[in-house]
Amino acid sequence: MSSLRGKIAIVGIGEVPTGRFPERAAIYHAIESARQAIKDSGIDKNLIDFVMPTAALFSPQFNTELVTCRIAEELGLKNAKTNCQIFAGGSSGSCFFKLGGSAIESGIAKYVLCVHADRLGTGVTAQGGIDLFSTAGISAEWEVPYGQHYSSIAALTTMRYQYETGCTDEHMAAVCVSNRKWAELNPNAVFRKPLTIEDVLASKVLSTPLRAKQSNMLFDGGSAFILTSAERAKDITDRPVYFLGEGSRVTHFVFSQERDITRFGWAEAGKDAFLEAGLTPNDIDVAEIYDSYPIYQIITMEELGFCDRGQAGELHLAGDTWPGGRLPTTTNGGMLSQGHTGAGGGVALVVEAARQLMGKAGARQVPGARFAVETGTGGTYMDAHVTILGTEIP
């Protein structure tokens, strides 16, 4: 819980298509996303006084450029006072609110440009990506020597969860199908062809019971948004996206040290966020849930209280989470269908939540969306971040 409820707001969003763009320098994804966000907000670029990039993983050289003010210079931000990287892996998008919001509320900054870009689709090979994610965030002493990697981690969670709840492979596949239905409507998504449960279950096994089409894939991409005070936001736009509440928990570094790999810290994080917002899951119009693998979307929704434990798979099978459903979920298609861009998977979900609340989601617009929840988690699901946003301050 924080004291930021109703004090800060998103006033502009930007995003470039996710995909493989071998001819495009990584910095393009950052500056084009940022440029779009500035244009969307309608503010003069020189009002931005804090540039807050998150980290890129494909190249230490590129990441250093993000740290050393390249974005401010490329965009010609004449009044930038601070450029400081905020990085919490997949939780970075959620952390932008905590740190950027605090800078605004304290008066350190007036307009914070939050931005992500990476080139994990063309900057590393497919096997290079697997190898990168068999070491990044995985304990070099206690897990790397046993052949641990992100697919086996998701599989360990899925296996135990299915064992405890009786949920089936079809339930897991239904998450992929649901997210794909949204991606079909998202011009920035990589995977836009219709997908069936049969397609998912016919794809090759990676680590039992996880299959290839239940795994995210890595791509190039970028997204950005602009934070300012709620007071300033009202003068800038008639559709500010207000920050209403947050909650989070850190649970582990070494994955195998997690005491319950089917729950993590979502229940407590969610309780804090809803309490601060003064809302319940019933009030939520759109849920942007971190979905690097289907199991994490399922667990998060259950632990947040959108349904009982063991029931989220049914929601996805029955169409409640689809376009036109009762609980529109991960409406950009998520990392499973829009594509995973590293820390940007979570930033894209923040941007999508804002897009829906601003009424700018085009063919996939959830009519009359007032309240959204966004979740992020980093590393090997080391933390649980829940953020609640709204078009009004209830």
Place this chain on the structure above:
Amino acid sequence: MDKPKKPVPIVNDWARPFWEAARQNKLTVQKCDDCGKHIFYPRIACPHCASDNIRWVEASGKGTVYSYTVVENNAPSAFIGDMPYVVAVVKLEEGVQMLSNIVGCDPHRVRCDMPVEVVFEQLDDEFTLPKFKPVSA
């Protein structure tokens, strides 16, 4: 083409006794003499009560499979030749958890909550990894 070398544990110096014991086919964990809890992985102080009063003890080597997976595709480079292999989280009788591999059985015979016991696999001259096999009936 040369096969990529298996990654060896990058050892924190206070964990050295664990790896020295493993080389002698012994599974050890730490125990706090103040709060009485077992500790794994090795720490410089008790993560439960912050006491410095911790010592090494030999573990029973028995536990159960908390969760497991059979890696069949897309393994890290150094493990491609091992597929299919089992990655598992094992809960030891002492109450601590560790990642390991389940060996000595058909990978698809492994189940959650299955009883297992420690075996040792030499990685190179310096390192021996504790792994687990199903407890024979």
